[in-house]
Amino acid sequence: MAPPNAEQWDADACTIDLPATAATQRVLHESVGHLYDELATVREESDGDTGLSDELFEQIEELYVATAEESVASVELAYELEERYTSE
Numbered sequence: 001m002a003p004p005n006a007e008q009w010d011a012d013a014c015t016i017d018l019p020a021t022a023a024t025q026r027v028l029h030e031s032v033g034h035l036y037d038e039l040a041t042v043r044e045e046s047d048g049d050t051g052l053s054d055e056l057f058e059q060i061e062e063l064y065v066a067t068a069e070e071s072v073a074s075v076e077l078a079y080e081l082e083e084r085y086t087s088e
Contacts, residue, residue, distance in 0.1 A: 012083060018075040028075065029067035036060045 018024050036057065043052045066072050 012081045014079055014081060016077045018077065020072050020075050022070055024075060025067040025070045025072055028072070029064060032060060032064045032067060036064060 039052055039060070040057070043050050063072075
């Protein structure tokens with residue numbers, strides 16, 4: 001089977017299940033705090049629509065608090081990788 005013509009992208013979904021240990025939650029707490037700060041900066045400095053809704057910030061805050069309290073029962077990260085195909 002030949003790759004798609006021209007430049008096309010194909011997404012590959014991935015999931016990571018992390019143990020909900022105290023160490024994992026400490027690291028997530030720090031990371032989520034940094035993520036919140038960076039996204040808030042982008043939203044404040046942007047003139048247009050960033051796609052960063054109030055609901056997203058509320059969800060990030062909820063995760064931040066939960067990881068601080070070490071009350072997270074399970075941690076699953078889901079993301080998609082894009083693969084680029086070019087015609088030769």
